[in-house]
Amino acid sequence: MSDFSEELIRPKTEDDQEESCVFSGTGMSFPWLQKHIGTVATGGKKEKDFAQTTNACLSFIQEALLKHQWQQAAEFMHSYFQILEDSDSHKRQAAPEIIWKLGSEILFYHPKSNVETFNTFADRMKNIGVLNYLKISLQHALYLLHHGMLEDANRNLSHAETWRYGEKSSSQEVLINLIQAYKGLLQYYTWSKKKMELSTLDEDDYAYNTASQNMLNHSWKTSVNLCALIQTPGVWDPFVKSYVEMLEFYGDQDGAREVLTNYAYDEKFPSNPNAHIYLYNFLKREKAPREKLISVLKILYQIVPSHKLMLEFHRLLRKSEKEDHHKLGLEVLFGVLDFAGCTKNITAWKYLAKYLRQTLMGNHLAWVQEEWNSRKNWWPGFHFSSFWAKSDWKEDKALACEKALVAGILLGKEREIDLFSVDYLGCENSALCHRRWVC
Secondary structure, eight states: HHHHHHHHOOOOOOOGGSSSEEETTTTEEEHHHHHHHHHHTTTOOHHHHHHHHHOOOOOOOOHHHHHHHHHHHHHHHHHHHHGGGGGGGHHHHHHHHHHHHHHHHHHHOOTTHHHHHHHHHHHHHHHGGGGGGGHHHHHHHHHHHTTOOOHHHHHHHHHHTTTTOOOOOOOHHHHHHHHHHHHHHHHHHHHHHHHHHHHSOOOOOOOHHHHHHHHHHHHHHHHHHHHHHTTTOOOOOHHHHHHHHHHHHHTOHHHHHHHHHHHHHHHOOOOOOOHHHHHHHHHHHHTOOOHHHHHHHHHHHHEEEEEEEHHHHHHHHHHOOOOHHHHHHHHHHHHHSGGGGTTTTTHHHHHHHHHHHHHTTTHHHHHHHHHTTTTTTTTHHSSSSSSHHHHHHHHHHHHHHHHHHHHHHHHHHHHHHHOOOHHTTTOOHHHHHHHHOOO
């Protein structure tokens, strides 16, 4: 493993010249590339040779990455390190970030790589690419988290938190906030573990009171980090969830509601379906009025009409006393079943079969016609073809029957019997059931 680490990380020496582009590991030889590397390493005649060499190496690395040829990519990276000596200052300044992105990708997937090698590479790149120190530190910490090394990740973030280079720029400030927020997440993880331990203790025990006080301290430290970050426009889902959980645990319902409301409705934040999901679940825990729940899910419906909460949205609309909510309830069911990922959702088909009947019995044929007119040219082939009828009946008879009921209502009696005949379904009762729904 140490050999691989040195091969990827160590700077080029004259002894490497003859091996730079003749790779015994891959059996590939590039004499022209070797010639250019030799020219550059010995002082060089033409700067264009250097550019051709580094550009070629970069192309080979990218191709190797696409093909998951990690060893070959690592060997090309050894030559690509020469970009750090490029006479073009712009390329030289951009090189550390490129090397870090490519090298970290290789080390993440290379079969002979390990945490020690990645740490060595990351520390080396922090010193080479000073302007990228914060980015590299953050990504290094995430790598350590991925491998369950929480203490090392926290130590890495702490070092980055106090790092400064020149005047504090706006980009540095954003990265520092992000680093502090991830520290907050680590503290939240500790807090969460203590909360689980707390649930097993008697509230009258000394241990319970001590653990509670420790949790309060962790909560304060974590909330400072997380609160600062989520005020900045962006998508901060895990941070918001963690912060709200702590606010709820300590009884600050108003604070939790304010955070979630701002996260969902503040126009400075990008459109984010999760923000409305979090708000809805919070309001549901609070037993908020049905109208409030409907208003939140109505926005989620506009963003993700196929979300699993749409069936719950339909139930809320169905229980409402407003007629426009009843009409929207029908639209929501059709909207869910417009998506291929929901075509086998038997609950959605049950709801639609039942609600179609209720809607027609309530003299709202126009509602059904409005939804069906935009779908009559493609739903029959999408849902009700002979192929799908046979396939559904073979895989899930209950699903096939629910779809047959809907087909009978939407396509008419003759079409329904044609698609779902006794011979077709192999079930006389189901065919009679379909016919009864059509009448």
